[in-house]
Amino acid sequence: MTITKEPSAPLAVVLGVTGNQGGSVVKALAESDKPYRIRGLTRDITKPAAREFAAGGVEMVAVSLTSDNAADARAVFTGANIVFMVTNYWEHLDVTREVAEGKMLIDAAKAAGVGLFIWSGLESIINVSNGKYPNVYHFNGKGEITEYGRRSGIPFVNVQSGWYASNFWKLQGMKPKKLADGTFELALPVGPQTLLPVIDTPNDYGLFVREAIECPEFGPGSEVLTSGQDITVGDMVSQLAEITGKKITYRRIGDEEFMTATGMPPSVALEVLESLKYHEECGYYAGKTTDASRRHLARPTRTWADFVRATDWSSVLA
Ligand SMILES: NC(=O)c1ccc[n+]([C@@H]2O[C@H](COP(=O)([O-])OP(=O)(O)OC[C@H]3O[C@@H](n4cnc5c(N)ncnc54)[C@H](OP(=O)(O)O)[C@@H]3O)[C@@H](O)[C@H]2O)c1
Known part of the structure; x- marks a missing residue:
């Protein structure tokens, strides 16, 4: 565990730390031989996952990152070298809200002078399919946020999330x-x-974020396509x-x-x-392959078979 409080270590602020992706980002940074200070954001620092991160050295901060809360967003981003952002469409099913929150968070990070902004985006299916599939809001909204982030001028990396094996x-x-x-x-x-970039998200998504931070082939302007196995x-x-x-x-x-x-x-x-x-x-990633994104990972990802072996299927296959 290389999570530190040492002021010389870069500060990574992680949204969604109690969830699949954010939790995986903390896991991957903690596995790194490079030290990081980590600030984890949650609406409820008393929940068990939040307490566990706090015990592991993560500075847990309570904040609700809705679009009317830009001042709090700027405050929690202050001093950050790196921000990881994920939005949770499935909690409210409101694409207008998801896009507004994403844009607010990008603006807040820019105002706070964040050095690297990493975002968990997805393709805009309406654009890639030339309007054939217009209703996939959880992809389209994220595509809109990606465009906004790229135009914002903040050093921006899009670490797209693959298909959760747990689905x-x-x-x-x-x-x-x-x-x-x-x-x-x-x-x-x-x-x-039908081919899918399947990923055991809690175990492996953060590995790709770590790669985007630590590997010189990535960094600002790049895109990382995550997959445990296609x-x-x-x-x-x-x-x-x-x-x-x-x-x-x-x-x-x-x-x-x-x-x-x-x-x-x-x-x-x-x-x-x-x-x-x-x-x-x-294709999930609009025909783009995941090979280059997998080349500099710090450890192997789980395959689908690994995920199946590590999972208790008794409630599904009873
Ligand atoms: N299922 C798939 O195959 C798949 C594939 C690609 C992308 N995705 C995308 O993944 C996203 C969800 O990511 P996930 O699986 O990591 O989510 P998750 O496990 O459900 O966790 C959601 C996280 O967001 C935080 N959060 C939600 N609203 C917040 C707010 N107002 N302020 C601060 N924090 C807030 C929650 O924190 P607290 O509850 O602790 O406050 C929690 O940590 C969705 O948008 C979905 O579209 C899913």
């Missing part, structure tokens, strides 16, 4: 279902050849079956059937449907 373990409509004959089926509205959904299903010893098949289903299976309100189900069809047609 296939916990999201309704994405995880295997039990069939009447006792076997299991994963059913999605795309073909089994793998097709068909291969994921066969490996899941092989490792767990369960019979699991893959089936491409119709759009309506998928939207109903998600159990989500129709507008949200449409968003998820369009994102999957975009991944199949255009």
Whole structure:
């Protein structure tokens, strides 16, 4: 653990520290042989995850980073050499709010004189698909924030987040279902050849942020595409079956059937449907490969098979 309070060490301010991505960033910086001071931001410093980071040497600060709270954002960014920002669309499903918060945080970091701003972006699917898939707000909003950050003049790196491996373990409509004959089926509205950059986010996302900070090939203006392993959904299903010893098949289903299976309100189900069809047609990272982003990682990432082995599937494949 190289988290320090030594004033000569760079100060990294991490948003979303109690969540998947921010927590992973702290883990990766703590693994580094370079020392960092870390300030972790949360709305509730009494929650167990926050207490655990505080015990590990992270300066935990309570703040709510909504767009009407620019003064507090500037205050928590003051003195930071590095800021890591993630926004959480799924907490409110409001793209206008997500974009406003992202822009406010970029402005606040710029006003505070932050040396390196790292943002967890995604592609603008509406732009990449030439308007064919307009409803994927959790991607489009992040694409808009990326554009704003690049134009802002702040030293800016976009460390795009890959597809969470845990989606296939916990999201309704994405995880295997039990069939009447006792076997299991994963059913999605795309073909089994659909390729995804699958990542065990809590374990590995932060490794890419560390690479963006420490590796001279990256740094301001760069883009990092995270992936533990690029793998097709068909291969994921066969490996899941092989490792767990369960019979699991893959089936491409119709759009309506998928939207109903998600159990989500129709507008949200449409968003998820369009994102999957975009991944199949255009590629998750719009056809860009992840090889260069993986070249200077400090340790190997988990593969899908590693994730499957490390996960308790008993509640899903019961
Ligand atoms: N699922 C996927 O495959 C996938 C792929 C790529 C990108 N993403 C994106 O990942 C994002 C979510 O990231 P995550 O998984 O790391 O989230 P998460 O685990 O749900 O955690 C959300 C974090 O955001 C913090 N937060 C939320 N609102 C805040 C506020 N007003 N002020 C301060 N902190 C706030 C929370 O802190 P406290 O609760 O402690 O205050 C928490 O640490 C989403 O926007 C999603 O679109 C998901």
